[in-house]
Amino acid sequence: MFKIIRFLTAQKSFMLFIFLELMSIILIINSHNYAQTKVHSLKTEISGKINRRLSFIEERINLLKHNKELEEQNTRLLNTIHNPLKNEAINLPGQYEFIPGFVISNQYSFSHNNILINRGRKDGVEPEMGVIGTNGIVGIVQKTSKNYAKVLSVLNTDTKINVALKDTNYTGFLVWEGNNPNNFSVIDMPVNAHIKIGDTITTSGVSNIFPKGINIGKIINYKTVAGRKSYKINLISFMDMTGIGPVYIVKNNYKKEIDSLLEIK
Amino acid sequence: MSLNIKNSILILIFFILQIIWFNHIMLFGKYIPIIYIYPILLLPIEKNDTINLLLAFIYGISIDLASNTGGVFAATAVLVVYLRKIYFLIIKNPSQDLEKIQVSKLSSGQKLIYYLIFILISQFFIYFIEAFGIELVWQKTSVILINSLITLIFFILIDVLFVNRHRQ
Numbered sequence: 515m516f517k518i519i520r521f522l523t524a525q526k527s528f529m530l531f532i533f534l535e536l537m538s539i540i541l542i543i544n545s546h547n548y549a550q551t552k553v554h555s556l557k558t559e560i561s562g563k564i565n566r567r568l569s570f571i572e573e574r575i576n577l578l579k580h581n582k583e584l585e586e587q588n589t590r591l592l593n594t595i596h597n598p599l600k601n602e603a604i605n606l607p608g609q610y611e612f613i614p615g616f617v618i619s620n621q622y623s624f625s626h627n628n629i630l631i632n633r634g635r636k637d638g639v640e641p642e643m644g645v646i647g648t649n650g651i652v653g654i655v656q657k658t659s660k661n662y663a664k665v666l667s668v669l670n671t672d673t674k675i676n677v678a679l680k681d682t683n684y685t686g687f688l689v690w691e692g693n694n695p696n697n698f699s700v701i702d703m704p705v706n707a708h709i710k711i712g713d714t715i716t717t718s719g720v721s722n723i724f725p726k727g728i729n730i731g732k733i734i735n736y737k738t739v740a741g742r743k744s745y746k747i748n749l750i751s752f753m754d755m756t757g758i759g760p761v762y763i764v765k766n767n768y769k770k771e772i773d774s775l776l777e778i779k
Numbered sequence: 780m781s782l783n784i785k786n787s788i789l790i791l792i793f794f795i796l797q798i799i800w801f802n803h804i805m806l807f808g809k810y811i812p813i814i815y816i817y818p819i820l821l822l823p824i825e826k827n828d829t830i831n832l833l834l835a836f837i838y839g840i841s842i843d844l845a846s847n848t849g850g851v852f853a854a855t856a857v858l859v860v861y862l863r864k865i866y867f868l869i870i871k872n873p874s875q876d877l878e879k880i881q882v883s884k885l886s887s888g889q890k891l892i893y894y895l896i897f898i899l900i901s902q903f904f905i906y907f908i909e910a911f912g913i914e915l916v917w918q919k920t921s922v923i924l925i926n927s928l929i930t931l932i933f934f935i936l937i938d939v940l941f942v943n944r945h946r947q
Contacts, residue, residue: 527828527861534836534857538850541840542908545849557844564845565802568795572803619802621846623811623922625910628847630802664847671915692915 546626546672555659562630562662565619573616573759580759583648610725612762613637615645617652618662620758622695627667629653633763634661644723644764650730650753651675652761654723663763669695669755677730678718679707685718686747688730695755698731700747705738707745715749722769789818790838797852798845810922812930815842815852816859816901817937820894824867824880828860835860848909855905859897866896894934898927 615633633639635658645652645665653665654673666673668690675688677700686703700715713733719726731749739746766772797815819838822831839853846852867880885893902923906916916923 525827527832530829530832531857531861534832535854537836538839538854538857539908541843541850541853542911543849545847557847561845561847564798568799569803619846621802621848623801624848624851624906625915630847671910692910692918 554657554664558630558634558657558662558664559659561664562618562632562634562659565630566632566662569618576757576759579757580648584760587648609766609768611765611767613639613765615639615663615761615763617758617761620756621667622669622756625671625692627669628656629665629667629758631663631665631761631763632661634658634663636660637763638765639663639763640765642723642769643766645761646724646728646764647753647758647761650751651717651724651728652753652755652758655763667755668698675724676718676720677715678726679703679709680714680716680727680729682707685720686744688715696751696753698749698751700749701739701744702742703736703745703747705743705745709733709736709745709747711735715747722766722772724764786818786822789821793818794838794841797842801842801846810926810929812926812933813855813898813901813905814930814933815839816856816897817934819856819859820863820897820934821882822860824864824877824882826864826877828864831860832857851905851909854908855901858904859901862900863897866893890938891931891935895927895931898930898934902927902930 613633615631615637617629618632619630621627621629629645629652631639631645639655639658641655641658643655645655651668653667653670655663656666657664668675668688671690671692673690676685677688678685684704684707686700689699689701691697691699703709711733715730715733717724717726717728717730729752731751731753733747733749736745736747738744793815797813800814801811815838819831819835822834825831835856836853839856840850842848842852843850864877867877871877871880882890882893903916906919906923907913910916
């Protein structure tokens with residue numbers, strides 16, 4: 515055994531092995547980083563170009579499913595428009611604009627997953643914009659290139675998104691624990707929120723990334739977290755994260771103004 | 780020479796297959812087999828494996844670039860190349876020359892064990908390096924084991940359908 519170790523460490527290839535592993539680790543750490551650099555922009559563009567070609571067959575296979583989803587979404591939107599009483603004035607007028615796009619590659623098996631979409635800087639997409647699908651939220655734009663954007667999927671163990679119990683002001687954080695791509699948890703939901711199984715969790719609008727009131731998922735069970743006076747809720751998302759097609763990038767026209775106010779503090 | 784025509788074609792095919800399987804196909808739901816190591820496992824075994832290491836790194840980094848995964852696939856490819864040499868140093872006869880071992884000439888049983896060991900190593904390592912921690916790897920053990928099984932069946936099928944037939 516010692517002979518083998520001595521044989522290996524005496525060789526140049528051992529040093530090269532260590533060097534290449536370190537390089538890879540640096541690249542992994544950089545890919546989790548939010549900072550937008552020219553290199554990242556080029557990487558997003560290359561990745562977009564490759565995956566755009568490969569997604570051709572997939573897009574066609576899922577066409578019927580996506581059509582149905584869009585049809586359902588249209589019905590929901592028409593219902594909201596024609597029932598002004600139900601249409602609560604929850605967001606400022608003209609606060610949000612939606613840029614339509616399409617997913618060209620989607621991951622959901624790792625703990626830090628990302629999605630590529632076919633809209634980039636030239637379409638007005640910028641980092642930190644929210645991305646929603648036909649049935650819920652999808653992620654937050656991390657990096658952009660001219661024609662594509664890399665989206666940090668909600669399937670990311672580091673992401674925390676502010677959410678609320680539907681039609682209330684009780685908020686908590688949406689987290690993903692890395693297991694099933696359609697199961698999420700909500701932590702830090704105060705115990706005085708009257709929740710029950712089957713209730714809906716929506717976006718809270720607090721972060722200014724997603725508009726208030728987008729349905730995310732349905733509560734399947736919950737428990738009180740000992741000593742913390744809050745609930746930990748498990749939910750199943752309305753959005754099928756393994757088959758995302760059409761998406762909308764959310765542009766908040768007041769974001770800069772709100773952020774500048776927060777910075778003064 | 781590591782990079783002959785056959786190896787180059789294999790690498791190109793598995794590069795495309797892995798990207799499609801990882802980023803596009805929803806086959807079997809959440810299972811993503813790490814099939815791209817197949818051409819690496821077939822590379823010639825060399826005492827000084829500088830070329831193999833560099834080749835594996837470039838191959839892995841290309842998949843990373845296409846999938847936006849940093850260096851996850853590169854790190855795993857490099858590890859597989861390096862551990863492969865240690866594996867053969869341990870199992871070979873003391874009198875046997877390391878460079879004379881050919882993967883294609885291993886018996887079916889030896890090949891199966893060789894594939895299984897490196898599939899398991901690559902599957903566990905890829906989830907470990909991606910999450911930077913062991914906790915999530917334990918949570919995903921069942922997924923990893925099923926991924927490994929699918930990968931093994933896939934490798935055996937490729938061997939039976941193409942490599943062995945070609946030899947006859």
